[in-house]
Amino acid sequence: MRLSRLADYGTVVMGYMAGDPAAVHTATGISAAIGIAPPTVSKLLKILSRRGLLVSLRGSRGGYRLSRRPGRITVAEVVEAVEGTIALTECSGVMCRCSMEPGCTVQREWRQINRRLRGVLDGVTVADLARKRTRKGPSGRTPGAVAAKPDATVAVDHRS
Amino acid sequence: MRLSRLADYGTVVMGYMAGDPAAVHTATGISAAIGIAPPTVSKLLKILSRRGLLVSLRGSRGGYRLSRRPGRITVAEVVEAVEGTIALTECSGVMCRCSMEPGCTVQREWRQINRRLRGVLDGVTVADLARKRTRKGPSGRTPGAVAAKPDATVAVDHRS
DNA sequence: TAATACAGTACCAATTTAGTCCTGTATTGC
DNA sequence: GCAATACAGGACTAAATTGGTACTGTATTA
Numbered sequence: 001m002r003l004s005r006l007a008d009y010g011t012v013v014m015g016y017m018a019g020d021p022a023a024v025h026t027a028t029g030i031s032a033a034i035g036i037a038p039p040t041v042s043k044l045l046k047i048l049s050r051r052g053l054l055v056s057l058r059g060s061r062g063g064y065r066l067s068r069r070p071g072r073i074t075v076a077e078v079v080e081a082v083e084g085t086i087a088l089t090e091c092s093g094v095m096c097r098c099s100m101e102p103g104c105t106v107q108r109e110w111r112q113i114n115r116r117l118r119g120v121l122d123g124v125t126v127a128d129l130a131r132k133r134t135r136k137g138p139s140g141r142t143p144g145a146v147a148a149k150p151d152a153t154v155a156v157d158h159r160s
Numbered sequence: 161m162r163l164s165r166l167a168d169y170g171t172v173v174m175g176y177m178a179g180d181p182a183a184v185h186t187a188t189g190i191s192a193a194i195g196i197a198p199p200t201v202s203k204l205l206k207i208l209s210r211r212g213l214l215v216s217l218r219g220s221r222g223g224y225r226l227s228r229r230p231g232r233i234t235v236a237e238v239v240e241a242v243e244g245t246i247a248l249t250e251c252s253g254v255m256c257r258c259s260m261e262p263g264c265t266v267q268r269e270w271r272q273i274n275r276r277l278r279g280v281l282d283g284v285t286v287a288d289l290a291r292k293r294t295r296k297g298p299s300g301r302t303p304g305a306v307a308a309k310p311d312a313t314v315a316v317d318h319r320s
Numbered sequence: 321t322a323a324t325a326c327a328g329t330a331c332c333a334a335t336t337t338a339g340t341c342c343t344g345t346a347t348t349g350c
Numbered sequence: 351g352c353a354a355t356a357c358a359g360g361a362c363t364a365a366a367t368t369g370g371t372a373c374t375g376t377a378t379t380a
Contacts, residue, residue, distance in 0.1 A: 001248065
């Protein structure tokens, strides 16, 4: 259930750009700032601009800029731009390849879960990704309980 | 962000078994019922029993049985049993391999999202997976708004 | 006109994962 | 006791995905 690494990077890039929302950022500049290989960042930026999340400016002094205010671009949009879909299961659309009996109850629940997941991802904007915990951010929403807990308690097994 | 197919199958198997919670199910029987290849079902059942979600009974007349009431086994547990972790990002634990500045704000938000995702998955039990929409199920909770909408409106792009 | 920077596509390599098979062990029933 | 059933565990193979790179083309600025 991991995000593709590219989608993960996508949020990092957008978070970085949201730190200076009006500026025009070049691929090489972003690459140097966040420590991801230039061709990879470039690939990502192309995708994000093709999907309308970024505006690209060609030529000398060109680069990329957020197409909207960072508080108006959600993580769901970023993930969807890179991955194409927000869904944990394949049986989330109308047709399902699995040969279960009609009215598969498992599928019904998964659709509900996928819908809720989208809600979660829609609840976080790229402005949130950029906002430092102590300083007050530029956009309206407040992180609330998010900033409270340093979260040193979680211990996750990363293997498979 | 797709679940591994094995984890997806896991919910199907558990949902099927939850339809007859007290019964002892054999791997071949389950395989025939849900249309997944026997070795694959077998592999899955071994994993689920090793993780304590199922009880295995060896020998003739053996098989597998749910270790708890279906209303007490959540989808989160099933997914975690098969996949090992419930998290969309790698940077969800205490340590993170990415060389971002300390106090990476992106990571902070992802941790929050992952926590909420777990909440969503914890909100659905295998009893829900088995419950038919018209008949009243055996366990307490009601599907509520879930059953209302046949959901023929979603059109998801399955590629990539 | 030269330099900069994006656009698009194609390609290679590595990782992951699905799926199968084989050997071993426990339990039941004859 | 013996045969049949069914799970336990691990190894292995093949395929799909995806990460990352490179190359050619085009637009814009100085």
